[in-house]
Amino acid sequence: MTQPIDIPVSKIEILKSELPKNCWTQDIDIIAPHLTEWRDKYFGKTPLMLTPRCTQDVSDAVKLCAEHRISIMPQGGNTGLVGGNTPMGEVLITLKHMTRIREINTTANSLIVEAGAVLQNVLDAADAENRKFPMTLSSQGSCTVGGVLSTNAGGNHVLKYGTTKELVFGVEAVLPNGDIFNGLTNLRKDNTGYDLNRLFLGAEGTLGIITAASLKLFPKPKYVQRALIGLDSVEAAISLLEDFRAGGRLAMFEVMPAIGYHAVIDGFDSIRDPFDTSYAWYLLCDWEVESEAEGMTLAENILGKAFEAKKVLDAVIAQNETQAADILSIREHMSAGQKFLGGSVKHDITVPIDKIPEFFRLADAKMQEVVPGCRPVGFGHFGDGNIHYNIAQPEGADKKEFLANWDALSQPIFDICDALGGSISAEHGIGTMKFDDLAQRASPTKYALLKAIKRAIDPERIMNPRVMV
Numbered sequence: 001m002t003q004p005i006d007i008p009v010s011k012i013e014i015l016k017s018e019l020p021k022n023c024w025t026q027d028i029d030i031i032a033p034h035l036t037e038w039r040d041k042y043f044g045k046t047p048l049m050l051t052p053r054c055t056q057d058v059s060d061a062v063k064l065c066a067e068h069r070i071s072i073m074p075q076g077g078n079t080g081l082v083g084g085n086t087p088m089g090e091v092l093i094t095l096k097h098m099t100r101i102r103e104i105n106t107t108a109n110s111l112i113v114e115a116g117a118v119l120q121n122v123l124d125a126a127d128a129e130n131r132k133f134p135m136t137l138s139s140q141g142s143c144t145v146g147g148v149l150s151t152n153a154g155g156n157h158v159l160k161y162g163t164t165k166e167l168v169f170g171v172e173a174v175l176p177n178g179d180i181f182n183g184l185t186n187l188r189k190d191n192t193g194y195d196l197n198r199l200f201l202g203a204e205g206t207l208g209i210i211t212a213a214s215l216k217l218f219p220k221p222k223y224v225q226r227a228l229i230g231l232d233s234v235e236a237a238i239s240l241l242e243d244f245r246a247g248g249r250l251a252m253f254e255v256m257p258a259i260g261y262h263a264v265i266d267g268f269d270s271i272r273d274p275f276d277t278s279y280a281w282y283l284l285c286d287w288e289v290e291s292e293a294e295g296m297t298l299a300e301n302i303l304g305k306a307f308e309a310k311k312v313l314d315a316v317i318a319q320n321e322t323q324a325a326d327i328l329s330i331r332e333h334m335s336a337g338q339k340f341l342g343g344s345v346k347h348d349i350t351v352p353i354d355k356i357p358e359f360f361r362l363a364d365a366k367m368q369e370v371v372p373g374c375r376p377v378g379f380g381h382f383g384d385g386n387i388h389y390n391i392a393q394p395e396g397a398d399k400k401e402f403l404a405n406w407d408a409l410s411q412p413i414f415d416i417c418d419a420l421g422g423s424i425s426a427e428h429g430i431g432t433m434k435f436d437d438l439a440q441r442a443s444p445t446k447y448a449l450l451k452a453i454k455r456a457i458d459p460e461r462i463m464n465p466r467v468m469v
């Protein structure tokens with residue numbers, strides 16, 4: 001992996017003297033929250049934080065950095081999970097002052113917003129126009145549009161609407177030389193060469209800084225029917241997927257194991273278990289329908305058949321919005337709840353959906369060989385083949401000692417993914433965490449193409465030089 005970056009003080013002084021005073025800070029108290037991330041896995045440093053107010057400010061700052069070969073790391077809400085948002089000596093540029101919604105067009109179903117806007121504010125703005133922006137994730141109250149686009153985030157609705165790449169018309173981005181690329185559009189058809197907008201989606205800030213985006217809006221579903229289901233196995237969950245799709249109305253299919261589910265219920269006073277009995281696995285799903293009555297009938301029919309086929313053990317069909325929010329809250333706290341289990345080695349992998357049971361068989365066995373007594377907590381967006389396969393420390397183990405096994409636990413997981421035709425990163429990206437893994441596991445042709453694109457757009461490696469490629 002690339003080493004921490006050391007920028008000479010003289011270069012930082014140039015930035016400070018050339019840029020407006022409200023566009024940078026060295027105030028330790030302001031910068032500190034930008035140097036750690038929520039799991040306390042990475043601790044960073046930066047000589048300067050840039051705080052632009054508009055796209056031109058970003059462009060001016062990047063031009064100067066390019067001229068003096070100063071490395072930059074863009075940051076949004078700092079909720080990324082692969083180290084790509086924690087600077088190790090780069091100048092940090094935060095988009096947190098660029099939050100304006102520039103335009104909502106309900107005819108074209110588009111919304112143009114600045115990249116620092118928090119995702120929740122975009123969801124609310126779309127909702128106010130009776131539209132849906134179908135990107136929901138547990139971090140939506142903190143993550144930003146720029147971060148979501150740059151990581152090609154997934155979330156809970158990929159099953160129906162696709163990942164972020166499917167939800168964007170175009171972007172405005174400042175290139176590594178400071179030029180502004182304006183791809184803001186709401187055209188659904190534009191066949192004029194390579195899709196340059198898409199280059200920035202999932203680029204993790206390595207090709208430029210996204211300053212604004214034109215997002216796709218969808219009709220707001222009239223009613224969302226939610227259900228929580230108790231199951232005895234992963235196989236049972238996967239066997240339900242086909243029937244549950246219900247003519248394209250299935251919008252969420254999230255699975256949680258008992259260990260993670262009960263860590264949330266036991267750990268957070270505000271969260272209640274709607275079941276009296278414990279089950280080995282839990283499935284949470286949403287159907288988007290035309291009315292409350294349709295939702296209830298659909299859920300009762302689908303679950304009735306599943307009960308008859310002995311595929312489900314128990315189910316709660318949400319009767320109102322409060323109950324729906326309560327059961328969603330269990331899933332939303334799955335990541336945070338794992339803190340109650342001690343140290344945890346995290347994975348965000350994907351395999352073909354039909355291979356999920358095989359993945360668990362192989363991975364659970366392998367993990368016990370590597371660290372006997374460790375506790376796999378595999379949960380997530382199983383409807384997309386995406387498993388957050390986290391490994392909690394053995395009960396009573398020393399956290400630090402356990403976390404020293406990170407690589408020893410991860411490499412066999414990645415081997416299993418490769419063997420099953422999966423991917424070592426489903427939705428969180430490569431960052432610094434999987435920099436070496438991508439280099440070693442991508443095909444030589446793919447890796448050479450990634451490097452060629454990086455070289456073409458950022459020949460001096462100004463943008464996020466320690467990230468991805």
Ligand SMILES: Cc1cc2nc3c(=O)[nH]c(=O)nc-3n(C[C@H](O)[C@H](O)[C@H](O)COP(=O)(O)OP(=O)(O)OC[C@H]3O[C@@H](n4cnc5c(N)ncnc54)[C@H](O)[C@@H]3O)c2cc1C
Pocket residue numbers: 038073074075076077078079080081084085095115136137138139142143144145146147148149150151152153154155156204205206208209210211335336427428431464467
């Ligand atoms: C509790 C929790 C739940 C999560 N659930 C999910 C989930 O379900 N699905 C999912 O996909 N992710 C999930 N994540 C990961 C994370 O929230 C997303 O990756 C999110 O999209 C990151 O947005 P951010 O604004 O916080 O970006 P940051 O963390 O600030 O940055 C992430 C990356 O994007 C780059 N970047 C940020 N802004 C820009 C910009 N304007 N231009 C160019 N590059 C930029 C950064 O340099 C970095 O490489 C979760 C995280 C947490 C903490």
